[in-house]
Amino acid sequence: MPGLLLGDEAPNFEADTTHGRIRFHDFLGDSWGILFSHPRDFTPVCTTELGRAAKLAPEFRKRNVKMIALSIDDVSDHLAWSKDINAYNGDEPTEKLPFPIIADAKRELSIQLGMLDPDERDKEGMPLTARVVFVFGPDKKLKLSILYPATTGRNFDEILRVVDSLQLTAKNKVATPVDWKSGDRVMVIPSMPDDEAKKLFPEGIFTKELPSGKKYLRYTPQP
Numbered sequence: 001m002p003g004l005l006l007g008d009e010a011p012n013f014e015a016d017t018t019h020g021r022i023r024f025h026d027f028l029g030d031s032w033g034i035l036f037s038h039p040r041d042f043t044p045v046c047t048t049e050l051g052r053a054a055k056l057a058p059e060f061r062k063r064n065v066k067m068i069a070l071s072i073d074d075v076s077d078h079l080a081w082s083k084d085i086n087a088y089n090g091d092e093p094t095e096k097l098p099f100p101i102i103a104d105a106k107r108e109l110s111i112q113l114g115m116l117d118p119d120e121r122d123k124e125g126m127p128l129t130a131r132v133v134f135v136f137g138p139d140k141k142l143k144l145s146i147l148y149p150a151t152t153g154r155n156f157d158e159i160l161r162v163v164d165s166l167q168l169t170a171k172n173k174v175a176t177p178v179d180w181k182s183g184d185r186v187m188v189i190p191s192m193p194d195d196e197a198k199k200l201f202p203e204g205i206f207t208k209e210l211p212s213g214k215k216y217l218r219y220t221p222q223p
């Protein structure tokens, strides 16, 4: 079945984009990467999403994350629509966005990556791309995927939040709890014995008492 699962390597596809032709692995280089698809250019929710993504581009850059968008429209549509996105953001209506948009008019890439939404179709009855987010690590492996239908816009602040968690947990043997934000305390992973955790986290571990008596809810300050 087409699509990508956690741990899969990103395919090294070639594609036309608003920033010229790319080969995906060269585009990523040694950086983290976010590849996000949207259903269609010149549609309302997509315009708000790409506008927000453009505003947050400096935050992704700070985290060494390369951004790239994708839909089944062609490069000339992407460029014309970019003017609308910039105008929506209150910026100069130029064709320049801080990330490229892939043109996948033949849907070859969308099929390969499992991005099509069977419930959303164009006038010809062809499926549109769903709102997919793939985050790749510097090893080019898939670290996170999010899949939304066309009718629900994403929250790009949430995507930054998960990037913070992915980058922290790639370097440290910790996990981040519900609603965690960078700087909050983190959790000791369940497989780590207490004695190892004490050595690894000299700032201390707080263990919450629970009715089961099991000592699995262990917090430590963010390393």
Ligand code: BEZ
Pocket (backbone or CB within 6 Å): 039, 040, 043, 044, 045, 046, 047, 120, 150, 151
């Ligand atoms: C939108 O971006 O507004 C949209 C696109 C396709 C279906 C529904 C909404």
